[in-house]
Amino acid sequence: MFTVTAARIDADDPLAGLEAGERPDPKAPDGWVTVTVKAASLNHHDVWTLRGVGIPADRLPIILGCDAAGLDPDGNEVIVHSVIGDPDAGGGDETLDPRRSLLSERYDGTFAQKVAVPRRNLVPKPAALSFEEAACLPTAYLTAYRMLFEKSGAEPGTTILVQGASGGVATALIVLGHAAGYRVWATSRGQAKRERAVELGADQAFEAGARLPERVDVVMETVGQATWAHSVRSLKPGGRIVICGATSGDAPPAELTRIFFTQLSVVGSTMGTRDQLGRLARFCEQAAVRPVIDRVLPLNQARDGFAAMIAGDLFGKIVFAVLARGATPRNPPVRFAPRCGAVLARGGDPPEPPGALRAPLRCPP
Numbered sequence: 148m149f150t151v152t153a154a155r156i157d158a159d160d161p162l163a164g165l166e167a168g169e170r171p172d173p174k175a176p177d178g179w180v181t182v183t184v185k186a187a188s189l190n191h192h193d194v195w196t197l198r199g200v201g202i203p204a205d206r207l208p209i210i211l212g213c214d215a216a217g218l219d220p221d222g223n224e225v226i227v228h229s230v231i232g233d234p235d236a237g238g239g240d241e242t243l244d245p246r247r248s249l250l251s252e253r254y255d256g257t258f259a260q261k262v263a264v265p266r267r268n269l270v271p272k273p274a275a276l277s278f279e280e281a282a283c284l285p286t287a288y289l290t291a292y293r294m295l296f297e298k299s300g301a302e303p304g305t306t307i308l309v310q311g312a313s314g315g316v317a318t319a320l321i322v323l324g325h326a327a328g329y330r331v332w333a334t335s336r337g338q339a340k341r342e343r344a345v346e347l348g349a350d351q352a353f354e355a356g357a358r359l360p361e362r363v364d365v366v367m368e369t370v371g372q373a374t375w376a377h378s379v380r381s382l383k384p385g386g387r388i389v390i391c392g393a394t395s396g397d398a399p400p401a402e403l404t405r406i407f408f409t410q411l412s413v414v415g416s417t418m419g420t421r422d423q424l425g426r427l428a429r430f431c432e433q434a435a436v437r438p439v440i441d442r443v444l445p446l447n448q449a450r451d452g453f454a455a456m457i458a459g460d461l462f463g464k465i466v467f468a469v470l471a472r473g474a475t476p477r478n479p480p481v482r483f484a485p486r487c488g489a490v491l492a493r494g495g496d497p498p499e500p501p502g503a504l505r506a507p508l509r510c511p512p
C-alpha cells in the first residue's frame with residue numbers, strides 16, 4: 148500500500164526525513180481491525196515526529212498520521228480515535244493510561260491506504276460530515292472539545308481568548324466555542340488570518356500581544372513561549388489558562404508572581420476519550436459545525452502540506468485524500484473557500500456557495 152512515513156529524524160529540517168512509498172499492508176492482531184482510509188488530516192504532531200520530539204529514533208521508520216476517517220471491514224463509515232490506551236489503566240480515561248500512545252508513535256499511523264486499530268477505537272461517522280471533514284476530528288477538534296467543555300470550567304456567555312487563531316486546534320476552538328455560545332476573542336500574527344477568524348465566528352480578533360478591551364475568563368494556549376506572558380496578563384483574577392501545546396517553545400518565563408497574586412489556574416489538556424470523540428461528532432452534526440479545512444491534497448502530495456504547516460502558511464486543517472490503488476483523483480489539489488468551517492444554520496445540508504467545494508478555489512489571501 149502507498150504510505151507517507153517518518154524515515155529519519157532531523158530536528159532542524161523535518162522534511163528531510165519525510166518519505167513516501169510502498170509498505171506492506173497492516174496485519175490486525177486480535178481485537179484490532181483494518182480500516183480502509185478515505186481521508187487523513189495533518190497535525191503539528193506529525194512535524195514534531197519528524198523533528199524527533201516524542202519519539203525515539205529506534206521506532207523509525209513509522210507511518211505518520213494520527214487522524215483518519217474511512218470504512219471498517221463491514222463497509223461502515225467510521226472515524227478513528229487515535230489514542231491507543233486502556234481506559235481501565237487510566238481510571239476510566241484512556242488518555243491517562245501511563246502506557247497510552249497516539250497512532251504514529253508506537254503503532255503505524257493513518258497516512259496510508261489502510262490502518263490497523265483496536266476495534267474499540269472506531270466511532271460512527273455522521274452522514275452529514277464528509278470523510279475529509281470527519282478526518283479533522285480525532286486530534287485537533289477532540290483536543291479543542293476537551294479544552295472547552297471539560298477543562299475550561301467556563302460557562303457559555305463567558306469570554307475565552309484563543310491564541311494563534313489560524314492553527315488546527317485554534318480554528319477548532321473558534322468554531323466549537325462560537326457554536327456553544329462563548330464570546331470568542333482570538334489573536335493572530337497576520338491581518339488576513341485575523342479577518343478569517345472573525346468570519347468563522349470570533350467576536351473580535353487582535354494582533355498577537357495586543358492590549359485587550361477587558362480581561363478574559365479563560366485563555367486557550369497552543370502557542371506557548373511566544374504568547375505566554377500575554378496569556379497571563381490577559382486573564383481576570385481567578386481566571387484559567389488551558390494549555391495543550393507549545394508550538395513556539397515550552398520554556399517561557401513562568402510569570403509565577405502574577406499567577407499566585409491574581410490566583411490563576413494553569414490546566415493541561417491532551418486529546419480526549421473515545422466517548423468524547425463520539426459526542427464531538429454528534430455535536431458537529433447537531434450544531435451544524437463543519438471543521439475548517441484549509442486545503443485537501445492527494446496523499447502523494449503530502450510533502451506540500453507538511454511544507455505549508457512548517458511555514459505557518461495555513462488557516463485550519465490540511466487534509467489528505469487517500470485513494471484506492473489505481474484510482475485517479477477527481478480534482479487536483481483543492482484550496483477551500485470560506486464555507487469550510489463556517490458555522491452553518493442548524494439542520495439539513497449546509498448551503499454551498501457556487502463551486503465552493505471540490506473546485507480548485509483559493510482562499511482569500
Ligand SMILES: NC(=O)c1ccc[n+]([C@@H]2O[C@H](COP(=O)([O-])OP(=O)(O)OC[C@H]3O[C@@H](n4cnc5c(N)ncnc54)[C@H](OP(=O)(O)O)[C@@H]3O)[C@@H](O)[C@H]2O)c1
Pocket residue numbers: 189190191192195286287290310311312313314315316317334335336337340355369370373374391392393394395416417418456459463
Ligand atoms: N495536547 C494535545 O493533545 C494536542 C493536540 C493537538 C495539538 N497539540 C499541540 O498544539 C499545537 C498546535 O497544533 P496544531 O496542529 O493546531 O498546529 P498548527 O495547525 O501548525 O498551528 C500552529 C499555530 O501556532 C501559531 N504559531 C506558531 N508559531 C508561532 C509563533 N512563533 N508565534 C505565535 N504563534 C505561533 C500559529 O498562529 P498564527 O495564527 O499567529 O499564525 C498557529 O495557530 C502544537 O504544538 C501541537 O503539538 C497538542
